[in-house]
Amino acid sequence: MSSIDNKSVNTLRVLGAEIISSVNSGHPGIVLGAAPILHTLFTRHLNINPSDPTWFNRDRFILSAGHGSILLYMLLHLSGYKISMDDLKQFRQKGSLTPGHPEWRHTPGVEISTGPLGQGFATAVGLAIGESFLDAKFNKYDNDIVDHYTYVLCGDGDLQEGVCQEAASLAGHLGLNKLIVLYDSNDVQLDGNVELANTESVEQKFKAMNWNYLRVEDGNNVEDIDKAISLAKENPTKPTIIEIKTIIGYGAPNSGESSIHGKPMNAEAIQELRKNLGYTSNPFSIDDDVYAFYKKNVADRGYNVCTLWNKTLNDYSNKYPEDFKLFSDIMYDDIKVPSFDELPKYEVGSSESTRKVMGKIVDYLSSKMPNILGGSADLTASTMVKGADGIFGEANPLGRNIKFGVREHAMAAITNGITLHGGLRGFCAGFFVFSDYLKPAVRVAAIMKLPSLFFFSHDTVCVGEDGPTHQPVEQLAMFRCMPNVNLFRPADAKEMEAALLYAFEQKEYPTVIVSTRQNVETLAETKPEAISKGAYVVYEPKSALEGIYVTCGSEVQLCLEAAKKLDSEGVGVRVVSMISQFLFDNQDASYKEKILPSKITKRLAVEMGASMPWYKYASNVLGIDTYGASMPLKYIHETYGFTVSNIYEAYKKLK
């Protein structure tokens, strides 16, 4: 290792350990162990342009082992992103630019929020899919405008996560050769040695999943790491995992032990670290030669690569003006979403399941929007939702239908990755009940305010015969209480169309749309133009207003009929279609008061799901607070009390 490589690596190590100790919080083990890996990646391979952090063709680097955040922040600081030494010293402090785990949109240069192990790895697969698709769509024999790698640093813990297995399996199947995972293999994790929990061979496992496996025996050997990354970049058909043997907490008195994983070192231990590394520079500082080395090898190198790319793009715009126009629209996220009037019309009184409508409209939107990519977890025939242009894969990299297989968790994380890539709209689909399997990825999307799209069918116990394991009850409550998640539960075809348009327009929040398995009638009363408010009056009685049904989804029709019956008897009950509690909660007080006037306290919320989310709007709820049961659909409504007559009676019983 050259002396400057050595000095840079040791600067990362000592400064990282010092910062962690000074704030008494953080994870020194990975910083000390993995510093040479990321030093090599950043100074020799990673093409980024810190003066233009969102440069479209930059390499993406994902720190899946998010607990190593300070290492990433130091590298970003050295690379020239707008992160100062003071910011580094404020690590993990209130309001700082350098929070506990990397946060997207918070710290420049951070590509994704990580911390939940496995999630970063799986999301990276989506980024690689995005690159591969855009490469196939736009590159010409003489001109590559999309040509970047997706790098991941992961640890033992990442690889133990189920989501990682799912994502790795799919990445191997798809042959995503631009995906390169650097595995910080130190045989240690939080609670002790990895062998206490794992015996499998990572090599054999990844090879079996169609990955290229490389190994670096000495994680301090920058040249060997460099060579392995170069080799990985050349693989034409497979993603690569480079297992790099490191020593956790390298240089610390307790190196190689789990006690160094997440415990700040004391002053004595830091002194010993300095001695062991032969490091003599001042505390809390970086010497000029290290800054200069990074400037030359990261910032200037990246700037030059970016400048070259701009020339290539310019060339491309002259030679291929039409493709360039589309590329620009995609790059600047400027693809137009069709208007409601362009969508297929559904006649009032016609009957169709909202899942079928969802499938049709996603097909239609895909035909108009070339940036939509997605698919389902082996449930296309049931959810009715799929991507366009055939199945995405090596044989058809322009396919926009991703066969995720029964891998819900990775599917959602990959959807986040596709969306994060930039320019693309990722969506995925499955049975609503199995949204449990992918909730952690929706949560990360919500934290990031990433507009990923999660489409589900079979929204209630109306699933019927498949029984309680397949009948969602509490999942609506789960998503409604997740901050930043917009859940739509449309009443009919018109509301579904409007919800889909709204979702594809969205740039700030993830959207969840749930659809019915069973047919529902297209209602005269529904107002697609009102769904952006989250709730609206779908039926206003002729009789004097005395009460309100608050409802959504397939129950809107039932409430309409009950309200009409009550109206005919002189009892005035309004019906509110609350398609999105999230959007309604975000309306101003006067709109809320208009829809749910405070003086009208006689209110009944009606939904075939857990009652919990409704008490905000009504003190009485007709819900389902048990698991379902297997039976044909025709018995379901009667069994759970969701008939017009019961909804009518339930209102009459209100005090």
Ligand SMILES: Cc1ncc(C[n+]2csc(CCOP(=O)(O)OP(=O)(O)O)c2C)c(N)n1
């Ligand atoms: C999903 C999830 N579970 C648990 C944790 C808590 N956690 C953070 S790091 C870690 C140990 C991971 O071990 P490894 O990846 O080998 O990291 P190393 O100790 O080598 O730094 C654990 C359990 C987490 N961040 N995410």
Ligand SMILES: [Mg+2]
């Ligand atoms: Mg480890």
